[in-house]
Amino acid sequence: MIIGSVLAAALVLGCCGVIRVFSGGDDDGATQAGKRNGVAATTVPANAGPVSPEQYAQLLAASDSAIKVPFAKLNTSSSAAFAKAAPAAATTIRAEAGKLRSTKPPAGAEGVHGQLALELESLGDMVEQTAGAKQECPAASPYATILQSGWADGLREDARKLAAADSTFKFGTFLPGAPKEQNRRLKTGTYVKRTGSGGLGHLKIKNGASDTTISLVPNKGKKPKPVFTVYVRSGGTYTAKGIRDGTYRIYTASGKDWNAGGKGFTRDCSFTKFDDTFKFTTTSYSSSIWTITLTPMIGGNASTSDVDPNSFPN
Missing domain, CATH: 1.20.120 (Four Helix Bundle (Hemerythrin (Met), subunit A))
Structure with missing residues (x-):
């Protein structure tokens, strides 16, 4: 059995805020806004x-x-x-x-x-x-x-x-109460998407970061689609099997509170990809097994890059 390289990725999770500054306007400010x-x-x-x-x-x-x-x-x-x-x-x-x-x-x-x-x-x-x-x-x-x-x-x-x-001063019925913060999660090993299998390759995932989805994407074509996207909870380990021979890229999406309808996290999101590709090959006596370790640390022997969430493969 050929054992692929053991890779460690440094994932830096963060969130951004918006600081808003408002200035007063004339009494006809709303009128002008309406005209615009x-x-x-x-x-x-x-x-x-x-x-x-x-x-x-x-x-x-x-x-x-x-x-x-x-x-x-x-x-x-x-x-x-x-x-x-x-x-x-x-x-x-x-x-x-x-x-x-x-x-x-x-x-x-x-x-x-x-x-x-x-x-x-x-x-x-x-x-x-x-x-x-x-x-x-x-x-x-x-x-x-x-x-x-x-x-x-x-x-x-x-x-x-x-x-x-004054009990007659009523305002704000148009504004519902704030929804409670949720923390919805899938089980480790749940496939969000899977379109191909039948190979002999394995991808072992050790997740030391936040809850993450890992997408295996062919390294060819203009807009390749993942052959699978699998959910691995923080601290979880999962081995994806049945990977066909080929060269792939690995994309990860991390965060909190999984929205099943939107197929993504709703808070503290981070989107990355491994800079190196992963080649899976099978012979008469061996097949490829790759192991990736997602760890929130500085360093590691595999670099990653941020990805625009709007161009993330899905």
Whole structure:
């Protein structure tokens, strides 16, 4: 039996954050934003004095109602559908924030009113930017990202404060609660995809990193597809058998919380490939066995490179 090289790969897992800085605008800022997006947005004229509690309650209810329908269209598992619905939702949210900014609230609501308008406008900005940004984890839900954001949490808290000041001040029914963080996993040795077998080659995987899927991809063709993608939990070991002769590349995708529908992780994602290729050959008396060890360490005798998640073979 010919034993292939034992390889150790250094996988560096990380996540990125976005620091957002917002600046105030004129009272007609939402109107201008609406014009840029091709939607006519109007603001409430500035009042000389505070509105009555009854008028303020009506304003809150009207804004909440206006946002509800376009915001609900963001609730989709498809990033493309989210991106399509985002411009209308963002424009409506910012327009309603503009109406709030131009209104002087009644006594008891002054402290939270300005914060509500700011966080509502920022939520609109986040919807727009999320739709246009590359996601660290393509299988993650952009809608869930919005619901779990600090702006959404702030709006929920503002709504509670307004209701405490006056039970008729109701706002935020368009905004569901933040979904709980999940940690869904597959069992070690579960094949996410398998299109070919029948060979005698083996690939032994020792995973000292996070939960990982390992894809064996032919090293030929313009856009080769994996012959298999197998899931190995952190600390797990698995041997994939039945590999046909040929030269392959190995790609890995690591992270947390496996989304079965999206066939990917939703948090802390990392996408890499081994720089070396792996050749499997069979003779009348031997077949290739390769062993790879995925270890979160600096160094190792096999180098890896990061891969754009949008060009990852699947």
